[in-house]
Amino acid sequence: MLPYLMFGIVAFSVLMYVLMDGCDLGIGILFLVAPRDQERDKMMESIEPFWDANETWLVFAGVILFGAFPIIYASALQVLYVPVMVMLFGLVFRGISFEFRARATFSKALWNWAFGLGSIVTAFMQGMLLGRLTQGVPLQPPPFGQTFTISLFPLLCGLAMVAGYSVLGAAWLVNKTDGTTQMFAREVSRSVWLFTMALFVIAVVWTPLSVPEVAKRWFAFPQALLFLGLAVALIGAALAFWRSIWKSRNDARLLRFAILMTCLASGGVAATIWPYALPYRLSIVDAAGDPVSLRFFLVGVVIVLPIVVAYQLYAYRVFAGKVREGIFTYGAPVVPSAVQARRVHDRSPALHLS
């Protein structure tokens, strides 16, 4: 029981990470195709108060693996050394850009690229990691030998991840911004939706063909029904998303569908991997650490995690609503990155200096 609970928490953290940082990374992926710095400023400001908390879920997922499933933390990271390291470099560049870009004057273009490419690399590597894990990784690399070979399937997964995150990012922007930024987000969400769907279909066809274990699981009765149901639901959510891009009057709707799509896709991945912790090598029970450690960890998680979720929601509420532009202009030409106010009712006349 303990191992399953702990693994449930790992899965929950990964899902939270994918949902939250997915929006973040998606904005980064769309950053370089945004029309002007004006839109880019807004895009970044829409995520700025949250990105650190979002990324903490990644750290948390990593350390729960370390604490509750040490063997997976140890083996998978070692075997996947190269993509993990490249992902970390991507995270470094995109993370630092939040702070540096906001302060930059003439080096802004540099941080645009650092943020955009950093986000793309991060997302791509996460997709590759997922692809490699789905293929199944050995517990140990050949001792001190070359540890990484590139095959086509993980590359496809990398692309699909980039596309998928950008759907989340676009939906986030529609929700959090207005004006030209929102317009851009709506426009781009069509193309990224198309990309995502195309890559998703290819991946769904390719996965059982290239990984026999997956085929065995997907096409066996009765769980085939589950996968079928997930696929149908996902297609439904995707179509609803497509229809809401221009038509919906509620800006949050798009984000809700994007979240639903992500949850369904993640559910599919989880159901594919189940009951393995490290696909096809170690089951959740086999990979679990010492019960004493699991219990100690679980107590803390059960007490603290709800509080964490509560104050994260509080922070989201504090910065709810659209990002506003051009309030604190001091009568000077608009310095776009001077935008800080986040709420409509914040625009009290007393502050309207321009």
Place this chain on the structure above:
Amino acid sequence: MTLDTITLSRLQFGFTIAYHIIWPTYSIGVAWFITLFNALWLLTGKVVYRQLMRFWLHLFALGFVMGVVTGVVLSYEIGANWSNFSRITGNVVGPLLGYEALTAFFLEGGFLGIMLFGEKLVGRRVHMFASAMVTLGTMLSAFWVLAANSWMQTPQGAVMSHDGLFRVTSWMAVIFNPSFPYRFLHMVNASFVSAIFVVAGISAVFVLRQQHDDFAHTGVSLAMWWALFLVPLQLFLGDQHGLNTRRYQPMKIAAIEARWQTGQGVPLTLFAMPDQKAATNLYAVDVPHLGSLILTHSWNGEVKGLEEVSPSDRPYVPIVFFAFRAMVGIGSLLLVFALLGAYLRWRHRLFTTKWFLIALVLISPLGFVATIAGWVVTEAGRQPYVVYGVVRTANAASHLAAVSVGITFILFIVVYLFLMVGFLWFLIETIIRGPETAAVSEELPSAARGRIRATPELIKGAQ
């Protein structure tokens, strides 16, 4: 030294973690100052405290993000580069780091946004609360990570079972292991001291430029009061930590002192060139009996020498020896400045003594140098073990290709140096721009973080 996988992994990890520790040190200390300014502002209503708080928030955000991005790297680097260590100690170290993320990182992440941008949205009191929570987060982070590190230095409360993995028997014993309280207090106070001299140094810039007098004087004055109190405390904590180390890790002390032979009434070696192969010191400058006096607090106390263990079990002495001298040297220098500050304050010359203010600016980064040196002492001094006396560092590394680690190591150096240039650039820019003026602070509290590149003339124009 051959550049094999283990050596490269050690170099890479040493570099990335030493670089990382700068930022938590900075964050712990500066967050605490911000909360202090915030509290003083709430209590006294003096605008200068708000000005200080806002100015240091800008600089805090800059350092904090450096800590975040370099910290995320570490949380995955441990598994990637130290696979065997992770497997062997996962049951012990893993949950401790798990608690760090759970109680500290989330707390920081959750309230950071409010602390930086939310003052206007949530009101002063909640903002104060958010600042306090971020500060608490930085302290909790130190608590857990130092518990984990101290356990690796003085392991207890866990046994190694037949499959070669540690299993915990008592969590209290693991967390409150013998060296933990000393290391925790020494490190947290090191962060305070480092931040004090950063605050003093940067405030001194404004005193020297005769700008924002109230802001600058309050900064220097507060920092020097705390220095007078906390620098001596740090020396005391360091001494206590040393006594603890002598008891549990005698070979580390022997390496610190470059003491090869066990003896009574041993001298203190002020300077030498330790020769690891010949197990002796060249060009030694010794002070008789002082070594025993400091280490054992008695004239003829016995100090163990490195000869007690076989050469393969000895730490590499020169690194430990010199790093220790760097740390203590800087500590003593900072003590001199703390006392000088008090003297000048007494003579009413604290804000007029130009050479002292210039010196404050120059020594402001030294706290971090001392902190890194201290970590080098404690980490290099416990070699060749990663879990002291039980697991050797050589058996802890991943079986990676040396070339993979070599390439990532070079990339880390390049990327991190680039980040440092960026940090210093924006730090200096923020200092040159100076604090928000009172008018701006009063009217536009949520105009956070120096995004506004408006000059005072423009502000006047707007009004």
